[in-house]
Amino acid sequence: xxxxxxxxxxxxxxxxxxxxxxxxxxxxxxxxxxxxxxxxxxxxxxxxxxxxxxxxxxxxxxxxxxxxxxxxxxxxxxxxxxxxxxxxxxxxxxxxxxxxxxxxxxxxxxxxxxxxxxxxxxxxxxxxxxxxxxxxxxxxxxxxxxxxxxxxxxxxxxxxxxxxxxxxxxxxxxxxxxxxxxxxxxxxxxxxxxxxxxxxxxxxxxxxxxxxxxxxxxxxxxxxxxxxxxxxxxxxxxxxxxxxxxxxxxxxxxxxxxxxxxxxxxxxxxxxxxxxxxxxxxxxxxxxxxxxxxxxxxxxxxxxxxxxxxxxxxxxxxxxxxxxxxxxxxxxxxxxxxxxxxxxxxxxxxxxxxxxxxxxxxxxxxxxxxxxxxxxxxxxxxxxxxxxxxxxxxxxxxxxxxxxxxxxxxxxxxxxxxxxxxxxxxxxxxxxxxxxxxxxxxxxxxxxxxxxxxxxxxxxxxxxxx
Numbered sequence: 001x002x003x004x005x006x007x008x009x010x011x012x013x014x015x016x017x018x019x020x021x022x023x024x025x026x027x028x029x030x031x032x033x034x035x036x037x038x039x040x041x042x043x044x045x046x047x048x049x050x051x052x053x054x055x056x057x058x059x060x061x062x063x064x065x066x067x068x069x070x071x072x073x074x075x076x077x078x079x080x081x082x083x084x085x086x087x088x089x090x091x092x093x094x095x096x097x098x099x100x101x102x103x104x105x106x107x108x109x110x111x112x113x114x115x116x117x118x119x120x121x122x123x124x125x126x127x128x129x130x131x132x133x134x135x136x137x138x139x140x141x142x143x144x145x146x147x148x149x150x151x152x153x154x155x156x157x158x159x160x161x162x163x164x165x166x167x168x169x170x171x172x173x174x175x176x177x178x179x180x181x182x183x184x185x186x187x188x189x190x191x192x193x194x195x196x197x198x199x200x201x202x203x204x205x206x207x208x209x210x211x212x213x214x215x216x217x218x219x220x221x222x223x224x225x226x227x228x229x230x231x232x233x234x235x236x237x238x239x240x241x242x243x244x245x246x247x248x249x250x251x252x253x254x255x256x257x258x259x260x261x262x263x264x265x266x267x268x269x270x271x272x273x274x275x276x277x278x279x280x281x282x283x284x285x286x287x288x289x290x291x292x293x294x295x296x297x298x299x300x301x302x303x304x305x306x307x308x309x310x311x312x313x314x315x316x317x318x319x320x321x322x323x324x325x326x327x328x329x330x331x332x333x334x335x336x337x338x339x340x341x342x343x344x345x346x347x348x349x350x351x352x353x354x355x356x357x358x359x360x361x362x363x364x365x366x367x368x369x370x371x372x373x374x375x376x377x378x379x380x381x382x383x384x385x386x387x388x389x390x391x392x393x394x395x396x397x398x399x400x401x402x403x404x405x406x407x408x409x410x411x412x413x414x415x416x417x418x419x420x421x422x423x424x425x426x427x428x429x430x431x432x433x434x435x436x437x438x439x440x441x442x443x444x445x446x447x448x449x450x451x452x453x454x455x456x457x458x459x460x461x462x463x464x465x466x
Contacts, residue, residue: 018054022122023131025050029419030135033412034161034171035142040415048114051121069123072371076425077116079367080418083360084112090353096317099340100411108414112364115418119426126430129383132423136179137200143172144207147214159214167410169217170401174420176208177227177397178390184231184247185386188238206254213258218272223400224255227393234376234389288333295343295404297332298323302347304331306354313354341409345402348409361408368421369395375428383431391424 025047032039087109091097098108147159158165183201212220228251236244279292288297301323305314314322324337342348349357372391379385398407398417407413 016125018050018125019127021050022047022125023127025131026127026423027131027135027138030132030175030423031138031142033139033416033419034163034168034175035139035146037162040412044111044114044118044415044419047118047121051118054121054125069120073119073123073429075367075371076119079360079363080112080116080119083364084109084116086353086356086360087112090313090315090357094315094317096315098316098409100409108409108411111414111418115422119422122422122426123429126426127423129387129427129431132427133182133197133201136175136182137197137204140172140175140179140204140206140208141200142207143168143175143211144204144209147172147211151214158216159211163412164410165215166217166219166405167407167412167416169212169215170220170397170405170407171412171416172208172211172215173217173220173223174208174394174397174416176205176210176212177231177393178420179204179208180251181231181386181390181393184235184238185382185389188235188382188386209254209258216272218276219401219404220397222403223397226400227397230393230396231389234385238382238385289335294333294335294339297336298339298342299344299347301326301332301336302342302344302351306347306350309354311354311356313350313352313357315352319348319352341406343405345406345408348406364408365395365399368425369399372424372428375432379432381431381435384428384435387424387428387431391421391428394420394424 025043029039029043029047032043034040036042087098091109100108143161146161150156150159150161160168179201183198183205186198186201232244232248235247239247276292279290282290283293283296287293302319304326305319305322313319319342320337320340323332323342326332327334327337342351345361346358349361353360369392372388372395376385376388376392379388394417398413401407401413405413408417
């Protein structure tokens with residue numbers, strides 16, 4: 001298979017313990033991201049220690065492998081370094097570290113640098129896709145179970161698993177979408193190994209969607225039609241028209257069922273949407289103390305502050321002081337000062353770090369989206385297309401989430417974006433190497449070196465492995 005501008009070189013040698021350990025860590029990260037309190041940090045930290053140990057133990061071999069990273073990998077590393085570098089410079093000039101949920105997250109600016117290091121390590125010792133699939137299964141099903149238990153057994157107002165309900169709902173939705181994409185990717189193959197895994201991915205998709213709806217997170221629901229459209233365009237050449245219509249009908253029935261399920265509670269979809277409309281009307285009448293009203297006031301404050309300092313912004317700490325001054329002057333509601341962020345990644349970044357911050361944020365979203373979209377457009381390999389579609393959906397979803405919530409200032413949000421996109425990228429690049437160099441697998445990749453060219457209706461003639 002030929003990919004313009006891509007060097008298809010294996011940078012690992014056969015099956016070895018490092019790859020197995022990385023597969024386990026990938027499973028742990030995806031599984032525990034929103035299920036346990038420190039899941040967003042535990043797996044990356046362990047992976048970092050493992051990578052450090054591995055680099056020190058195989059220094060010469062690791063250094064020689066860096067030359068085999070291609071231009072796309074280095075573009076990823078440049079984007080992560082630029083985003084982290086500007087954020088760290090902002091901390092240095094203000095002396096204030098960002099504060100996330102419950103006072104956590106003061107090292108947030110350094111996380112993209114860790115992601116860059118782990119990207120190189122995982123490219124050197126790529127994990128198996130089985131870790132990705134099983135992580136989606138546990139994460140999606142676990143989120144659905146927790147949300148159902150909290151809402152229907154404990155009677156919680158919103159399902160949140162002890163965290164902010166918005167990141168919980170958004171990330172649950174994303175896990176459900178990724179599980180659905182993985183399921184459709186597996187169904188597109190002639191050889192369907194491990195049918196239990198396909199069934200489990202289907203349940204994980206239902207669990208993720210259910211958790212999102214039960215969390216009452218409105219911002220994530222806006223992304224559903226857009227993600228469904230992207231998925232339809234990606235799979236319309238894979239499945240026959242009749243099967244695509246069947247998939248669309250099943251998906252629509254699932255959405256209707258979830259809306260009906262939440263309608264039995266006091267915090268259903270209809271109630272949430274109705275409350276949003278009521279809040280907007282109240283804001284227009286001068287009442288900015290509602291949920292939507294406070295958010296609109298935050299956006300107003302952020303926009304005005306950006307216009308005052310458009311190049312470098314107000315910085316960490318400086319934004320809060322300026323915003324609180326606007327509240328004291330009666331420009332915005334006093335309760336705006338209760339929040340550590342402006343409920344929008346775009347507005348918050350613009351106000352804190354100005355145009356330079358917007359440039360690095362655009363690159364953090366845009367470069368991965370462009371790279372994933374590039375592979376999705378060019379590749380005819382089913383495994384590659386599924387991974388590229390997954391990565392593209394992650395970036396698109398986070399752009400949507402970031403319109404109404406500062407997801408990249410949330411510990412799980414930032415960890416989720418960096419970890420999930422990196423995982424898809426590493427698996428995608430490994431897939432390209434595998435189909436381009438079958439001998440690199442040493443015959444131990446569970447059929448991953450077989451031909452994947454689509455048949456007439458998009459069914460692939462080989463299997464991508466489990």
